[in-house]
Amino acid sequence: MIFARKENRLREICVDHFSSVREALLAFSELLDSYLVQAKPSPGLLSRLHAAEGRADERRDEILTLLHGGAFMPTNREDYVVLVALVDGIANQAQSTGNLLVLTLPPVPDFLRQGLRDLCRGAVNIFDVLTSVFSCLNADISRVADRAREVSRLESESDRLEWDLIREITDSDCDRALKRDLREIVQDIGKLADLTEDAASRLKLMLIKQSF
Amino acid sequence: MGWSHLKIIGGLYLGWGIGANDSANIFGTAVATRIIPYRLATILIAVFVVLGAVLQGPAQYLSLDFSGEAGDTTSTEALLATLATALTVTVITWLAIPASTSQAAVGGLMGIAVSSAGLGGVHWDRFGAMVVCWALNPVLSAVVCYFFLFLLGKIVNRWIRTAIGRDRFCLLGLLGFGCYGAYALGANNVVVTTAAYFHSGTFGPPTLTSARWAALAGSLSIAVGALTYSRKVMTTVGCRVTPLNPFSALCVVLTSGVALNIFTLLHIPISSSQAVVGSLIGVSVYDRGGFGNLGELLKIFSGWLLTPFVACLAALFLAWGAHHLHIVLLS
Numbered sequence: 001m002i003f004a005r006k007e008n009r010l011r012e013i014c015v016d017h018f019s020s021v022r023e024a025l026l027a028f029s030e031l032l033d034s035y036l037v038q039a040k041p042s043p044g045l046l047s048r049l050h051a052a053e054g055r056a057d058e059r060r061d062e063i064l065t066l067l068h069g070g071a072f073m074p075t076n077r078e079d080y081v082v083l084v085a086l087v088d089g090i091a092n093q094a095q096s097t098g099n100l101l102v103l104t105l106p107p108v109p110d111f112l113r114q115g116l117r118d119l120c121r122g123a124v125n126i127f128d129v130l131t132s133v134f135s136c137l138n139a140d141i142s143r144v145a146d147r148a149r150e151v152s153r154l155e156s157e158s159d160r161l162e163w164d165l166i167r168e169i170t171d172s173d174c175d176r177a178l179k180r181d182l183r184e185i186v187q188d189i190g191k192l193a194d195l196t197e198d199a200a201s202r203l204k205l206m207l208i209k210q211s212f
Numbered sequence: 213m214g215w216s217h218l219k220i221i222g223g224l225y226l227g228w229g230i231g232a233n234d235s236a237n238i239f240g241t242a243v244a245t246r247i248i249p250y251r252l253a254t255i256l257i258a259v260f261v262v263l264g265a266v267l268q269g270p271a272q273y274l275s276l277d278f279s280g281e282a283g284d285t286t287s288t289e290a291l292l293a294t295l296a297t298a299l300t301v302t303v304i305t306w307l308a309i310p311a312s313t314s315q316a317a318v319g320g321l322m323g324i325a326v327s328s329a330g331l332g333g334v335h336w337d338r339f340g341a342m343v344v345c346w347a348l349n350p351v352l353s354a355v356v357c358y359f360f361l362f363l364l365g366k367i368v369n370r371w372i373r374t375a376i377g378r379d380r381f382c383l384l385g386l387l388g389f390g391c392y393g394a395y396a397l398g399a400n401n402v403v404v405t406t407a408a409y410f411h412s413g414t415f416g417p418p419t420l421t422s423a424r425w426a427a428l429a430g431s432l433s434i435a436v437g438a439l440t441y442s443r444k445v446m447t448t449v450g451c452r453v454t455p456l457n458p459f460s461a462l463c464v465v466l467t468s469g470v471a472l473n474i475f476t477l478l479h480i481p482i483s484s485s486q487a488v489v490g491s492l493i494g495v496s497v498y499d500r501g502g503f504g505n506l507g508e509l510l511k512i513f514s515g516w517l518l519t520p521f522v523a524c525l526a527a528l529f530l531a532w533g534a535h536h537l538h539i540v541l542l543s
């Protein structure tokens with residue numbers, strides 16, 4: 001109780017969880033790159049994506065077990081439960097989008113390729129900033145607000161790019177079914193940034209509750 | 213042990229009631245929000261109440277006597293004083309008005325003093341000083357709590373810069389300050405449980421040594437009350453209190469401990485409940501710039517004013533009844 005063993009252990013597992021989610025995002029980004037180049041999905045990268053998402057789920061379960069075992073005061077446990085669920089949702093979204101890509105195999109027009117890459121790499125970049133927000137929570141809590149603002153700024157940029165891509169798809173000559181599939185892919189990738197911002201908002205809330 | 217020694221049961225019952233009710237003022241919020249387990253809380257209360265009572269409580273016994281001469285209270289009068297207190301607290305609580313056991317006990321002692329020494333033989337100056345301190349208690353607590361919220365807030369925000377650190381600070385603070393609050397409760401309130409019996413000679417001649425025995429007996433009854441019957445009040449009061457975050461809760465507990473300690477040094481028993489309500493006003497002013505529910509506050513204050521006078525009248529009535537019915541309780 002005094003030396004915060006459970007809490008420090010939970011922090012370590014949260015860092016592992018963040019790493020696993022990042023691994024899932026990277027695997028998805030590489031899967032998308034490889035699909036855009038070769039017009040077919042790489043089975044190895046898909047397996048890597050699923051494995052990373054599975055590891056994230058395991059870390060999530062460990063975190064919940066530790067919280068149930070008494071880590072942190074009850075008033076603060078809910079914040080960690082929600083945060084872990086939000087972060088885990090990012091890995092789930094990456095896996096879900098990867099599955100959609102592999103199952104629908106949409107022919108991606110040239111005008112869309114770079115935009116999709118930028119959107120996906122942007123999601124990885126935003127997640128890296130989220131990871132630094134979480135680090136600040138346990139290093140220098142006063143910096144959480146600034147870093148969370150950076151996440152919001154990057155998410156706004158991602159939203160603008162997503163909107164531009166959807167407009168290009170809508171204005172293109174592709175048939176309606178393909179437009180629908182492509183819009184879905186773009187929106188699903190854009191959702192990665194949205195979920196990351198939700199997690200950053202939760203960290204900001206934790207900062208507010210811990211400021212006296 | 214004669215029948216006169218057995219009359220101490222009245223004081224022990226009073227102490228049990230203090231333990232059962234006032235435990236909520238120390239660990240109520242922490243137990244209700246499951247920050248601290250109930251059993252751990254009651255054990256800590258029991259240990260530190262006895263420590264506080266035995267170490268700092270005895271000094272108050274010699275001064276808590278309103279009649280003309282020290283030692284001229286009989287054990288029967290002591291029993292009547294505690295009965296009057298118990299009756300008053302029961303009735304006022306039944307009317308859903310907050311009651312202070314310690315103030316009721318002082319009112320009971322006053323009634324017995326008036327009954328035995330007459331109006332002219334009573335130390336009204338001592339009683340007057342107590343009434344002033346009772347009025348000062350919530351005001352002082354509000355100011356001190358506001359100060360603690362400000363100062364501790366600055367210290368925590370500046371020096372504890374991790375979420376884990378702040379979580380531990382609040383948990384250990386609630387535990388540590390709760391122990392201090394229990395110590396202060398024992399030191400301040402034990403006197404009202406067995407003071408009348410001390411002055412009646414139940415523990416021997418009125419010296420510091422016999423005061424320590426009286427304090428031990430009273431504190432053990434408070435400890436038993438906390439261990440056996442505090443759960444319901446702890447969880448009820450803890451949940452009904454204005455929603456507090458762990459930080460403001462620990463400031464409230466610290467403030468009530470400090471208030472109890474200050475008035476112990478002045479040899480004046482005060483109500484821990486009043487100290488807590490005063491602290492909550494301090495929290496309300498600090499967080500929201502207002503005093504909270506004024507209607508509820510007026511109800512609380514009226515209960516506090518009413519309690520000692522009702523207890524005094526009840527003790528007078530019981531003493532008059534015992535005298536006129538010639539009830540001799542083998543004194």
